[in-house]
Amino acid sequence: MSDKKEQLKAVILLVGILLVGVVILNGCKKKSEPAVPTETTEVASEAIEQTTCPVMAGAINESLFTEYKGKKVYFCCPGCKEEFEKEPEKYISQLPQFEN
Ligand SMILES: [Zn+2]
Structure with a gap:
């Protein structure tokens, strides 16, 4: 029974890591958009x-x-x-x- 709990914990951790990764990647994409050279350069x-x-x-x-x-x-x-x-x-x- 504790085995199942450990498995669940591992899955939750994995999903959490994936979500963080996706958020970081999306954040990067959004950041790079306004970095396109404009007349302010x-x-x-x-x-x-x-x-x-x-x-x-x-x-x-x-x-x-x-x-x-x-x-x-x-x-x-x-x-x-x-x-x-x-x-x-x-x-x-x-x-x-x-x-x-
Ligand atoms: Zn020329």
Whole structure:
């Protein structure tokens, strides 16, 4: 008779562990949803005014840039960076950071 009680305890424990596991997994899923990058994602040190590549007008890649006259110029692809470096004056009119 005590055997049955022990079995029942074991089953209850197992179900409990499973439930906790499910709750933890669901909690993780819910947490990861708002972590999708939104417009609140900002570069803390310096804001990038530029949003498009001056050469091809594609969306900039923030890890692809060169410095011109002390300002960072971003590009969509390495080819555009090369083009800009050949004739920067041709493209700076497209750049908000050189407006003044
Ligand atoms: Zn490009």
